[in-house]
Amino acid sequence: MVMQEVFKQLIKNEIAPLFKENGFKKKGNNFAKLFSDFAWTVNIQSSKWNTKEEVEFTINTGIFTDKLYGMGYRKEPPKFPTEINSVLRHRISELKNEQDYWYKINLSSDLEKVKDEVRSDIENLVFPYFKKFQTIEDVMQEMKREEAEDFYGSDFDLTILYQVYGFNKEAQERMMKAYNHYDYIQDREYIRDLADELNLSIDKQNTL
Numbered sequence: 001m002v003m004q005e006v007f008k009q010l011i012k013n014e015i016a017p018l019f020k021e022n023g024f025k026k027k028g029n030n031f032a033k034l035f036s037d038f039a040w041t042v043n044i045q046s047s048k049w050n051t052k053e054e055v056e057f058t059i060n061t062g063i064f065t066d067k068l069y070g071m072g073y074r075k076e077p078p079k080f081p082t083e084i085n086s087v088l089r090h091r092i093s094e095l096k097n098e099q100d101y102w103y104k105i106n107l108s109s110d111l112e113k114v115k116d117e118v119r120s121d122i123e124n125l126v127f128p129y130f131k132k133f134q135t136i137e138d139v140m141q142e143m144k145r146e147e148a149e150d151f152y153g154s155d156f157d158l159t160i161l162y163q164v165y166g167f168n169k170e171a172q173e174r175m176m177k178a179y180n181h182y183d184y185i186q187d188r189e190y191i192r193d194l195a196d197e198l199n200l201s202i203d204k205q206n207t208l
Helices: 002-020 094-097 111-130 136-149 157-164 168-181 184-198
Strands: 025-027 029-033 039-046 054-064 088-093 103-105
Touching: 002 025, 002 029, 002 039, 002 054, 002 111, 039 094, 054 094, 054 111, 088 094, 088 136, 094 111, 103 111, 103 184, 136 157, 168 184
Parallel strands: none
Antiparallel strands: 025 029, 029 039, 039 054, 054 088, 054 103
16 A cells, blocks of 8 residues: 555545635645635645655645735735745644644554544644634734744734734834844845835934
């Protein structure tokens, strides 16, 4: 039995129907539930070390918004929202409070047990996590909270969203803080260009 085929069947018969029942669309091993200003995104990632005898995979989550494209991300947004192009990206490991969690399928695996675990994690961890994000304000609030805890993220994603959604004062303050933080000319030129696009100003009196 080739484990890659077992993995494909697990996605087709167990994972995909679960997401579909909860309003997600599917493209490959990616799932997205669309809202007016953002999307919940999921990627089922298989390990690059997989063999015929053993497959490992994990679940990645994110929040996608096309408002970052054309400004922060200088390209067209993808037609299908994906986790890799999202903010607030987290693996199932973090939702499970585990180190680096991967599900395993091999010849000695209890496949029903693996199915039950994956189903339980999606229903009891992934969906409840996503339900925290009902509005774009919820998304921005969580981005601000994670930023304060030094999670990895762009300095400018939240600034862009603040400006797009009318939080002009917050956007202005963040842009000035970023400009004062960076010393390299190239960084400052990028920040100036972005500020111009967002109709924000760089106050020279505060850049010393």
